[in-house]
Amino acid sequence: MTTSHPASSSDVVIVGAGPVGLLLAILLGKGGKSVTIVEKWPDIYDRPRAVTMDAEVARILATLGIDCDTDPAFENHKELYYWKNADLEDLQIVDWESLAPCGWHVTYWFNQPELEARLITMAKTIPSVTLLRGWTAIGLTQDDDGATLTIEDTATQSLVRSLRGQFVVGADGANSFVRDQLDLKVIDKGYFFDWLILDMVPHGDYRTSPAQWQLCDPKRPTTIVPGGPGRRRWEFMVLPSEDPVAIAQPESAWRLLEPWGLSPENATLERSAVYRFQARWAEHWVSGRCMIAGDAAHLMPPFAGEGMCAGLRDAVALAWRLSAILDHTLPVDLLKSYESERISHARHYIQFSQDLGEIICIVDPEEAAKRDARMMAELADRDHKPITGDLVKLGPGIWCAETPSAGELSPQGLVLHNGRTDRFDQAVGQGWFVLALNHPDGTVLSPAQAAMFSRLGGRVVSVGPEGSGCDVTTLDTTYADWATETGASYAILRPDFYVAATAPDTTALAGCLSRLFEALGLAALPD
Ligand SMILES: Cc1cc2nc3c(=O)[nH]c(=O)nc-3n(C[C@H](O)[C@H](O)[C@H](O)COP(=O)(O)OP(=O)(O)OC[C@H]3O[C@@H](n4cnc5c(N)ncnc54)[C@H](O)[C@@H]3O)c2cc1C
Known part of the structure; x- marks a missing residue:
């Protein structure tokens, strides 16, 4: 028999605690x-999944008080990332050792179930989160x-409850129920390869050199990377002739690990699973008061x-928008820009990931030889210099496309503010900012624009070196270099750290702000 509870209501109901x-x-x-x-x-879903994250995610986690540079749950090998052929010759070298412009290292290693456990603990300490x-x-x-979301207890399916939210977000993974209910069409690139993923805990100090690399051997394409502190990750491509179920069995996994010097005597096989890697995204992410995010919206x-x-x-993109809409600061129409900005950005990474996959998932020896020759020639042409990732722009939305750096993640330097030496986000804060780059005069906005900007919680802050008279003292050249590169004296930053606009002078700044206020729908709201 099914028992029903009365509906409970929240500002936002989220499906999926990934x-x-x-x-x-x-x-x-x-x-x-x-x-x-x-x-x-x-x-918690205890299968082997994410082990690496980028600088932007480190910046996001820092806002929760997780410092990936010092927290023992994260590691950074400060090493290059290699792609090698079967003869162990370099095909590609990627810079995974530098500091990214946003102030964090390009890559960190961690364990997804541990990160999820941290986030759950954190969520539980917030009284308004259930x-x-x-x-x-x-x-x-x-x-x-x-x-209104209807839910039933998973174990017995004998209890049903209703949850009412001003908004419902489907963060319910690749097979999203919310996406299906909203009838959001999925565009599938028809790309798939099966890979065996193994999370290993070596009993002693186990190192590979390099620490992070891809073995593009057509006999067995393999990924060898860290898996977070104390762990290593191997990923083996399942060959077309192989049975994905059989290869995932422990005996088969240990056979594959043998050439790497691992056995049950010196390591623990913590997790093993075969995944089908896919490339797809939903054509729309928002439908009325409901929306999707994460793997529900894109898969790569x-x-x-x-x-x-x-x-x-x-x-992050949803959080600042939903908060402002719920506060009646910005109109619900703002959600359109969540979709337009994020789809385009995610599609960049889907394509990039697919391109990488097409390099490594080659099992035909002749094709692999051609790939090797092409990639080695390209590498020689650039004197074996590692490649660095480009800053990826958002799709069209709340930013002034014609201004340099707009639509990109903002750079971040080390600063001194109110006696605290730290990265800008931690020392000064997060939100809407007009940054005056080495211009100490704080009265850069007209009274009307200043009033509008403060409705967003925006702050005008000047940044410059010691002795410049600026509000925030810069301790490195990040902001000065940025000003030189862009020709900007002012920059407008958003709560998700993206650059909304840069401007060479106060007139241009005023023009950008007007356009942003209009795009945000701020002017249309009653005072
Ligand atoms: C082998 C592998 C390696 C990866 N490596 C990386 C990596 O190194 N770096 C990286 O950034 N990403 C990596 N990823 C991707 C990463 O794991 C996913 O993108 C991430 O887990 C997606 O998070 P999510 O919260 O969107 O969805 P999920 O983590 O899938 O969470 C969705 C949640 O929704 C719940 N749910 C589903 N349906 C319902 C329902 N009807 N009702 C209630 N709850 C529901 C599920 O139980 C689940 O807990 C990897 C993935 C794989 C498979």
Whole structure:
């Protein structure tokens, strides 16, 4: 028999307590919004998935108080990332050792279940966040004011509850129920390869040289990378002639690990699973009061280690928008820019990941030989210099496309502010900023624009070296270099750290702000 509970209501109901749903809940909850997260399973999904994340995600986690440079759950090998052929000759070298312009290292290594456990603990400390584990979303309806989610207890399917939210977010993974209910079409690139993923815990100090690399051997394409502190990750391509179920068995896994010097005597096989790597995305991410994020919205093969990173960016992009809409600062129409900005950005990484996959997933020896010759020639042409990742622009949305750097993640330097020496985000804060680059005069906005900007919680802050009279003292040349590169004296930053505009003078700044206020729908709201 089915028992029904009365509907409970929150500002936002989130389906799925993976990393994306959890981050969104924390960000909204920290801003005082009431959030209910519904998760199908009683325990954390303990299969081998993300092990690497980029500098932007380190910057995001830092806002939660997780410092990936010092926290023991993260490691950074400060080494290059190599792609090698079967003869161990270099095909590609990627710079994974430098500091990214946003102030964090290009790459960190971690363990996804551990990160999820951290986020759950954090979410539980926020009084306005309720986590319902062991409940499955089974129904979704919406009207002009919100949406109603029906859930049932996963174990017995004998209890049914209704949850009402002003907004419902589907962060419910690749087989998203919310996406299906909203009838959001998925564009599939028809790309798939099966890979065996093994998370290993070596008993002693186990190192490979290099620490992070791809073996592009057509006999067995293999990924060899760290898996977070104390762990190593191997990924073996399942060959077309092989049975994915048989290869995932422990005996078969140990056979594959033998050439790497690992056996049950010196290592523990912590997790093993075969995944089908795919490349696809939903054509639309928002429908009325409901939306999707993370793997529900986009799926990419993990060769670039960007799937979760893209999802966490979705969470940040949604958090500031939903907060402002719930505060009645910005109109609900703002959600259109979540879709237009994020789809384009995620598609870049889907394509990039697919391109990487097409390099490594070659099992034909002749094709592999051609690839090797081409890539080695290209590498020689650039004197074996490592490649660095470009800053990826958002799709069209809340930024002034004609201004340099706009639509990109903002750079971040080390600063001194109010006696604290730290990265800008930690020393000064996060939100809307007009940065005056080495211009100490704080009165750069007209009274009308200043009033509008403060409705967004925006702050005008000048940054410059010691003795410049600026509000914030720069301790490196990040902001000065940025000003030189862009010709900007002013920059407008958004709460997700993206650059909304740069401007050479106050007249241009005023023009950019007017356009941004209009794009945000700020002018249209009553005071
Ligand atoms: C082998 C592999 C390696 C990877 N490596 C990396 C990497 O190195 N770096 C990286 O950035 N990414 C990586 N990824 C991708 C990363 O793991 C995912 O992008 C990430 O887990 C997506 O998070 P999510 O919160 O969107 O979805 P999920 O983690 O899938 O969470 C969705 C949650 O929703 C719940 N749910 C589903 N349906 C319902 C329902 N009806 N009701 C209630 N709850 C529901 C599920 O139980 C689940 O807990 C890798 C993936 C794989 C497979």
